[in-house]
Structure formats: C-alpha cells, structure tokens
Amino acid sequence: MLEALVYGAIAALISGTVLPLLYRSKNTRKTSFGLSLISSILLLGFAGAILYTGKEPVFPAIRYLPGLDFTLAADRLSAGFILLIAAVVPGVSIYSVEYVEHAKSESRKNLQTALTNLFILAMLMVVLAGNMVIFLIFWEIMSLSSLLLVLHDYSSEENKKAGFFYFVMTNISTAFLFVGFISLFKLTGSAEFGPLEYSASELALPFLSLFIGFGVKAGLVPFHKWLPYAHPAAPSSVSALMSGVMLKVAVYGFLRFLLSVFTPELWWGVLILTVGSLSALFGVIYALKENDIKRLLAYSSIENIGIIFTGIGLYVIFKVEGLESLALLSLAGACFHAFNHALFKSLLFLCAGSIVHATGTRNIEAFGGLVKTMPVTSALFMIGSVSIAALPPTNGFAGELLLYQAFFQSFAVTDPLLTVFLITALSSFALTGALAAALFVKLFGITCLAMPRSEKSRLAVEVQKPMLIGSAVPAALCILAGLFSKQLLSLAGWEIEFPDLLLLGLLLGLIYAALFLIIRSKETSPARISETWGCGSPTLAPYMEYSSAGFSEPLVMIFKNIYRTKIVHKAEYLDKQESLFKNGNVEIRLLRFFEEYLYIPPAQAIESFSKYVSSLQNGKLDSYVLYAFLAVIALIIATGGLV
Amino acid sequence: MIDPLFLEGIIKVLFVFVLISAGLIISTRNLSSVLTTYTIQSFLLSAVSFLLYMIDGKGQLLLLAGLTLASKVILIPYFISRIEEKIKIGRDLHFAYLEPTPSLLLSIGLILLSYTFLSRVFEGLPLSRLFFFGAVIGLSLTLMGMLVMFSRKKVITKALGYLSMENGVLMFGLFVTELPFIIEVLIIIDLIILVMLTTILAVGMDSSIEEYRQKFRKLQIWTGVESL
Numbered sequence: 083m084l085e086a087l088v089y090g091a092i093a094a095l096i097s098g099t100v101l102p103l104l105y106r107s108k109n110t111r112k113t114s115f116g117l118s119l120i121s122s123i124l125l126l127g128f129a130g131a132i133l134y135t136g137k138e139p140v141f142p143a144i145r146y147l148p149g150l151d152f153t154l155a156a157d158r159l160s161a162g163f164i165l166l167i168a169a170v171v172p173g174v175s176i177y178s179v180e181y182v183e184h185a186k187s188e189s190r191k192n193l194q195t196a197l198t199n200l201f202i203l204a205m206l207m208v209v210l211a212g213n214m215v216i217f218l219i220f221w222e223i224m225s226l227s228s229l230l231l232v233l234h235d236y237s238s239e240e241n242k243k244a245g246f247f248y249f250v251m252t253n254i255s256t257a258f259l260f261v262g263f264i265s266l267f268k269l270t271g272s273a274e275f276g277p278l279e280y281s282a283s284e285l286a287l288p289f290l291s292l293f294i295g296f297g298v299k300a301g302l303v304p305f306h307k308w309l310p311y312a313h314p315a316a317p318s319s320v321s322a323l324m325s326g327v328m329l330k331v332a333v334y335g336f337l338r339f340l341l342s343v344f345t346p347e348l349w350w351g352v353l354i355l356t357v358g359s360l361s362a363l364f365g366v367i368y369a370l371k372e373n374d375i376k377r378l379l380a381y382s383s384i385e386n387i388g389i390i391f392t393g394i395g396l397y398v399i400f401k402v403e404g405l406e407s408l409a410l411l412s413l414a415g416a417c418f419h420a421f422n423h424a425l426f427k428s429l430l431f432l433c434a435g436s437i438v439h440a441t442g443t444r445n446i447e448a449f450g451g452l453v454k455t456m457p458v459t460s461a462l463f464m465i466g467s468v469s470i471a472a473l474p475p476t477n478g479f480a481g482e483l484l485l486y487q488a489f490f491q492s493f494a495v496t497d498p499l500l501t502v503f504l505i506t507a508l509s510s511f512a513l514t515g516a517l518a519a520a521l522f523v524k525l526f527g528i529t530c531l532a533m534p535r536s537e538k539s540r541l542a543v544e545v546q547k548p549m550l551i552g553s554a555v556p557a558a559l560c561i562l563a564g565l566f567s568k569q570l571l572s573l574a575g576w577e578i579e580f581p582d583l584l585l586l587g588l589l590l591g592l593i594y595a596a597l598f599l600i601i602r603s604k605e606t607s608p609a610r611i612s613e614t615w616g617c618g619s620p621t622l623a624p625y626m627e628y629s630s631a632g633f634s635e636p637l638v639m640i641f642k643n644i645y646r647t648k649i650v651h652k653a654e655y656l657d658k659q660e661s662l663f664k665n666g667n668v669e670i671r672l673l674r675f676f677e678e679y680l681y682i683p684p685a686q687a688i689e690s691f692s693k694y695v696s697s698l699q700n701g702k703l704d705s706y707v708l709y710a711f712l713a714v715i716a717l718i719i720a721t722g723g724l725v
Numbered sequence: 726m727i728d729p730l731f732l733e734g735i736i737k738v739l740f741v742f743v744l745i746s747a748g749l750i751i752s753t754r755n756l757s758s759v760l761t762t763y764t765i766q767s768f769l770l771s772a773v774s775f776l777l778y779m780i781d782g783k784g785q786l787l788l789l790a791g792l793t794l795a796s797k798v799i800l801i802p803y804f805i806s807r808i809e810e811k812i813k814i815g816r817d818l819h820f821a822y823l824e825p826t827p828s829l830l831l832s833i834g835l836i837l838l839s840y841t842f843l844s845r846v847f848e849g850l851p852l853s854r855l856f857f858f859g860a861v862i863g864l865s866l867t868l869m870g871m872l873v874m875f876s877r878k879k880v881i882t883k884a885l886g887y888l889s890m891e892n893g894v895l896m897f898g899l900f901v902t903e904l905p906f907i908i909e910v911l912i913i914i915d916l917i918i919l920v921m922l923t924t925i926l927a928v929g930m931d932s933s934i935e936e937y938r939q940k941f942r943k944l945q946i947w948t949g950v951e952s953l
Contacts, residue, residue, distance in 0.1 A: 708875040715838070718839075719838070722845045
C-alpha cells in the first residue's frame with residue numbers, strides 16, 4: 083500500500099517531465115505542474131504514514147548489473163526529508179504555473195517545466211536511494227537538472243559565469259562523494275547504507291570526504307560561493323527548490339552517513355560545530371551588506387545551513403559524551419530547522435520572484451512602498467521574514483528554540499574545555515540570531531515599507547493569482563508548523579520537553595487583542611491622518627528614507643574587519659617602460675576573501691597546468707612519435723628494473 | 726655441411742653491418758642513399774635468416790628469408806624508388822628535435838640501454854650469446870627506427886624509419902620469440918599497404934581531392950597512362 087504511493091508519485095513526476103517535452107502548450111505545462119502537485123500529496127501520505135507508524139516499506143531489488151541492485155529504501159530519516167520535499171513542492175508548483183509563462187520563448191517554458199519536474203524527481207530519488215550507487219546516479223541527475231535550470235537564461239554573460247561556477251562546485255562535491263563512498267565500500271565491501279561498526283580512525287577518510295562533499299553542496303563556508311552566484315541567475319521557483327530542498331538533500335546525505343556510525347569521535351563534532359557556526363555567522367554578516375534581493379536570500383541560506391550543521395555538530399558532541407537525550411534533542415532541532423528553513427526560504431524566494439517580476443529589478447535600493455502596490459505579496463513576505471527571524475509563534479522560533487535548549491543544557495558536559503567551546507558556539511549562535519533579525523527587518527522594511535524609491539517600484543502591480551496562492555501555501559505552513567510544532571514533533575515520535583506554541587500563540591493573540599481594545603477604548607480623539615513632519619521641508623522625498631546601505635552601515639562598521647576592502651589599480655601605458663600614462667582606474671571595493679584567496683589560486687594553477695598540457699598537443703606528428711618514443715624508453719627502464 | 730661456429734661468426738659480422746646501416750638511415754641526407762641503405766639492411770636480415778636456417782634447419786626460416794628478400798629487398802624499395810623519382814625531392818635536409826650527430830650519440834645510448842635491459846630480462850634463461858646479441862640488435866634497431874620517425878621531416882624518410890623499425894621487430898622475433906610464420910606474413914602485407922598509403926599521402930597530403938587526382942595523373946603513379 084505504502085509502496086504504491088511512492089510508485090504513483092514517481093510515475094506522476096516522470097510523466098510531468100516527459101509531457102512538456104512532447105507537446106508545447108500552456109495546458110501541458112499546467113498538467114505537468116498539476117502532476118507534481120499530485121505527487122507531493124502522495125508523498126505527504128507516504129512520509130506521514132512512515133513517521134507516524136514507524137513501519138518501513140519494502141521495495142523489491144532489481145539487479146541490473148552483477149553485484150549492483152536498483153533498490154529503494156525508506157526509513158524514518160528519509161521519510162522526514164520526503165515530508166520536506168512534499169511540503170515545498172505544492173507551493174512551487176502552483177506558483178510556477180504562472181511564473182513559468184514569463185520565460186522568453188515557448189520552448190524555454192516547456193523546458194523549464196520539464197526540468198523542474200525532473201529536478202524534483204531526482205531529489206526524491208536521492209532521498210529514496212537504497213544504496214550508494216543509486217544515490218550517486220540520482221545525485222548527478224539532480225545536479226545536472228539544477229544546472230540546466232540555473233542556465234535557463236543562458237544568453238547573459240553573468241548567468242553563464244554563474245552556471246559555470248555552479249558546475250565546477252557541484253562536480254567538486256561529487257568528486258568528494260565518490261572518494262567518500264569508495265572508501266566506505268573498501269571498508270565494508272558493500273554498497274548498502276548499513277550500520278558502520280568501525281573505529282573512528284578507520285572512518286576518518288570517509289567522514290572528511292563526505293563532509294566536504296556534502297558541505298560544498300549544502301553551501302558551508304568556505305565552499306559557499308556558488309550560492310550567491312547561482313541563485314540570482316536561476317528562476318525564482320527554482321531558487322526556492324534549490325535553497326529549500328536541494329541543500330537539505332545534502333544535509334540528508336550527510337546525516338545518512340553520520341547516523342550509521344556507531345562510535346564517532348569528539349573532533350568530528352567539534353569540526354562540524356565550528357564550520358556550522360562560522361557558516362551561520364559569515365552567512366548573515368555577508369547578507370547584511372548585500373543589496374541584491376536574491377543574493378541576500380542566498381547568503382541567508384548559508385546562514386541557515388550553518389544553523390542546521392550546528393545542530394548536527396551538537397548531536398555528535400553529545401553522543402560522544404554519552405548524553406543520549408541531549409543528542410536526540412539537537413538532532414531533532416537540526417532536522418526540524420531543516421524542515422522549517424525549507425518552508426520559509428521557499429516562501430521568501432517565491433515572494434522575491436514576484437517582486438522582481440513586478441519591478442523588473444533585483445536591487446533592494448530600488449524597491450520601497452510595495453505594501454501599497456503589492457499588498458498580498460508584502461503580507462506573505464512579512465510572514466516569511468518573521469519566520470526566518472525566529473519570532474514566536476512561527477516555525478523558525480520553534481526550530482531554533484530546540485537548538486537553544488540543547489545548548490543551554492550543555493552544562494551536563496563534564497570536560498571544562500568542551501564547555502568553554504560550547505559556550506563560545508552558543509554566543510556566536512545567539513549573535514547570528516540577532517543579526518538575522520536585523521537583516522530581515524532591513525529586507526522587509528526597505529522593500530515593502532515607506533515610499534517607493536524608484537519609478538519601477540511605484541508602478542509595480544500585484545502579481546497574478548497562481549503566484550499569490552503558490553506563495554500562500556508555504557506561508558500557511560510556516561505558521562501552522564510553528565503553532566503545532568509540539569504536536570508535530572510528538573506525531574513524528576519525538577517526545578521532547580518543549581513549550582506548546584499553540585498555547586503561546588493563543589496567549590499572544592489574546593494579549594494583542596486586549597491591548598488593541600484597551601487603546602481603542604481609551605482613545606480620546608479620532609485618529610488624525612497627516613503627513614510626517616519633514617523638518618520644515620515642504621514634501622518628503624524618497625531619498626530622505628533609510629537606504630539599504632544606510633541601514634546596515636552601523637553593523638558594517640562593527641564588522642569592518644570582516645568586510646575587508648581592497649584597493650585595485652589598473653593602468654595602461656603608451657610605452658613599454660611604463661612612463662607615459664594612457665589611462666587607468668583605481669577602485670576601492672570589498673575584498674572577496676574566499677574567492678580571491680581560496681578559489682582563484684587553485685583555479686589559476688589548474689589553468690596554467692592545462693595550458694602547459696595542451697601545448698603538448700601541438701598537431702605535429704613528430705612530437706607525438708617523440709612522446710611514444712619517450713614512453714617506450716621509460717617503460718624499458720621501468721620494467722627492466724634499471725632505476 | 727658447414728661448421729655452425731663459422732656461420733655464427735658470419736652472423737655476428739652481419740650484426741655489425743646491420744647496426745651501421747641503422748646509423749646511416751639516421752644520419753644520411755640523400756633520400757636515394759637512405760633507400761639503398763634500407764635495402765641493404767633488409768638484405769642483411771634476409772641473409773641472417775638464411776644462415777640461421779643453415780644452422781637450425783627449420784624450413785620456416787628459409788621461407789622467412791625468401792619472403793623478406795621478395796618484399797623488403799625488391800618490392801618495397803621498388804615502390805619507394807618510383808615515388809622518389811616522381812616527387813623530385815632528392816634530399817631530406819631538415820631534422821626535428823635532434824641533429825644527426827646527437828642522434829648517433831643517442832643511438833649508442835639506446836644500444837647500451839637495450840643491452841642492459843635485456844641482460845636483466847634474460848638473466849638465468851638458457852640463451853646462447855648469439856641469440857642474446859640478436860635480441861639486443863633487434864631491440865636497438867626498433868628504437869633507432871622510431872628515432873628516425875620523429876627526427877626526420879620528410880614523409881618518405883619517416884616511412885623508411887618505420888620500415889627499419891619493423892626490421893628490428895623481425896630481428897628480435899628471429900632470435901628470441903619465434904613469431905608464428907603467419908604473423909610474419911601479415912606484418913609484411915601490412916608494410917606493403919603502408920608503403921602504398923605513404924605513396925598516396927606523400928603525394929597528396931596537402932591537396933583537395935580534385936587537385937589530388939591531377940597530381941596523381943601528372944606523377945603517373947600506378948596509372949600507367951602518360952600525362953596529358
């Protein structure tokens with residue numbers, strides 16, 4: 083019975099992929115997104131049943147090569163992540179029905195529809211994969227389909243660069259996964275995801291390579307740089323899927339490995355926690371400085387992935403220390419935050435897509451006053467912002483609260499050095515939370531409130547219904563998941579000491595209502611509507627408002643050591659001795675630290691090496707015979723044992 | 726019946742001549758001299774094969790000697806000399822990577838390398854001195870042929886280098902591995918095809934199909950019809 087649900091979902095997604103490739107019409111695209119909606123409902127039933135009953139379905143294994151089976155598997159962990167997919171896909175599908183129509187040509191619209199379905203299917207299959215080979219196959223399909231989606235507007239130079247960057251990074255990720263899985267295979271002799279009863283030193287290589295491999299895909303600092311490039315290039319619905327689901331699939335892969343290890347070591351946890359905290363902090367600090375709405379959201383995704391990995395790091399540390407209930411709490415926090423982030427980040431990306439569509443720009447400085455021109459989108463955008471800023475009673479608050487609880491109870495750890503480390507991590511975590519709140523005050527305030535800062539923003543019109551409904555689905559889920567967080571967690575089998583947010587929400591609502599009524603009844607004179615006092619100037623102009631850069635300036639000042647600036651000189655001369663100046667420019671810009679010190683040097687080394695190698699292929703027969711000659715001589719020397 | 730030791734002495738003398746011919750192929754600039762040297766080298770090989778037959782009495786060796794004589798001493802040099810006549814290039818003056826003198830020095834190095842290599846490889850095998858030397862000469866001849874292929878510019882010289890390389894293989898086969906006769910035959914057929922291809926390519930490598938035909942006709946290779 084359960085299996086049938088999955089087969090149905092897979093069939094729906096496959097036909098959703100194939101249909102738009104066969105027939106080019108608006109109805110086909112609608113049908114295709116309808117199919118992905120149906121598949122997500124089927125998956126919801128499937129995942130919910132597994133989580134509730136704890137019964138695992140049995141899938142047949144099909145042997146396609148000697149020793150290699152095509153097999154699916156689903157346990158509670160995969161069910162959790164299937165639930166996540168099923169929660170994000172409906173909103174994205176409904177939204178895309180209208181959004182995809184804005185693409186340039188008929189064939190691109192269909193291609194985007196087909197690829198979106200394929201992308202969802204691939205992510206689902208990665209989570210369902212029964213062994214490492216299947217996992218890697220669908221992992222690659224997932225990467226490639228998302229790459230094509232990032233490149234959907236391939237004519238612009240910037241997008242091409244973004245696509246290339248993403249392609250390189252995703253391949254690095256896959257390469258590390260290969261190393262990790264092959265070393266696991268060497269250790270266990272099987273491609274199954276079985277329990278790993280090996281010592282931590284034997285598992286060090288798989289752990290490190292899988293951590294890097296999944297970390298690159300998830301966007302952990304310092305491998306995060308592809309996110310801020312790929313997201314602005316991708317269509318917003320795809321960004322929602324990539325940020326909401328694909329990053330979580332990487333988290334799933336890492337958890338799949340980590341949870342099967344019986345005896346992790348302390349340094350694993352410390353490493354994961356450190357990288358997680360740094361990602362969270364750097365992500366939000368870079369986001370504060372950003373003025374491109376989608377890039378800002380991309381940095382915010384880095385921050386949230388950092389928070390999820392913080393939870394995973396805590397899980398490992400507590401597990402090593404033998405604190406099982408705390409370990410479980412941290413793990414629940416990480417998983418729940420992953421689920422929540424999927425919801426509010428897809429909501430924010432969908433709203434951002436609507437705003438970008440309505441205004442035609444991604445620059446925050448050009449927005450403003452959207453609450454009047456696009457009221458529904460603004461309201462939904464606010465729900466997303468409130469959730470991601472972790473204000474009660476939304477789901478963002480519930481998820482982070484679990485992690486805070488785990489942190490607060492860490493006094494149970496006996497090792498003093500570790501305690502100090504955990505407290506440091508806690509303070510950094512708290513700082514991240516505060517900065518994230520500031521970030522979303524800035525984003526929402528500058529985007530939606532006050533007066534329009536540009537003509538585009540003033541003339542913006544509300545987007546069509548499907549896009550509004552599409553964004554409303556995750557918004558509703560955000561609030562519901564927050565209010566019913568305790569109930570949800572206990573339904574999923576996690577009986578955790580946790581405040582009932584439903585009660586809290588009701589209380590908050592009552593307090594607000596009471597306050598409103600009190601103020602209303604005490605009101606002496608009716609409300610007077612007039613313009614804000616403008617210090618004597620006759621009218622208020624948009625340039626008097628807080629700008630995005632102005633809002634973040636104080637924080638930028640505080641963190642000015644992190645945003646290092648760099649002075650770049652470029653000069654051209656008329657003569658070779660460089661004495662007659664022709665023209666040139668000097669600029670002071672932000673130092674792109676990770677790019678300039680971490681990514682570009684190896685890239686340059688590889689490039690110069692490949693130039694050298696390709697100069698060997700010079701098209702001359704003589705040289706090729708010479709190489710063969712040298713190879714023969716080398717072979718003679720080597721096999722003769724003459725060295 | 727002639728004394729085998731005497732025959733072996735002659736074979737050893739022939740080895741020296743084979744090496745000298747290989748050196749000449751590396752360094753000679755005149756194309757017709759290179760061809761003559763190759764012909765002589767093949768003849769020497771054929772003679773070695775015949776002398777081995779005199780010692781061993783295996784019919785296969787006699788066949789091989791005859792085949793080598795027919796193909797490598799008569800047929801292939803005849804083809805190549807025809808090409809040389811037609812293309813009217815008498816000399817191959819240019820060298821790539823190595824000039825003649827360094828090439829000769831390098832080939833001495835190659836002989837030493839083959840010697841040490843094979844003495845390691847055949848250590849402990851019941852192989853007479855004569856056969857060991859034959860193997861060494863064969864291997865060095867192969868390597869020297871390869872040297873010719875990359876150090877000379879003209880296609881005909883390259884082809885001759887390849888042919889001399891194959892002579893090395895034959896030599897090695899004669900003394901060490903005893904290649905089955907059928908393989909020797911196949912190699913020789915290959916060589917004849919190679920020479921034909923070389924003819925075609927040497928004449929028309931740089932031209933389009935139409936020009937190629939023209940050139941072919943003008944040079945009267947294989948057509949037998951006088952040019953217009």
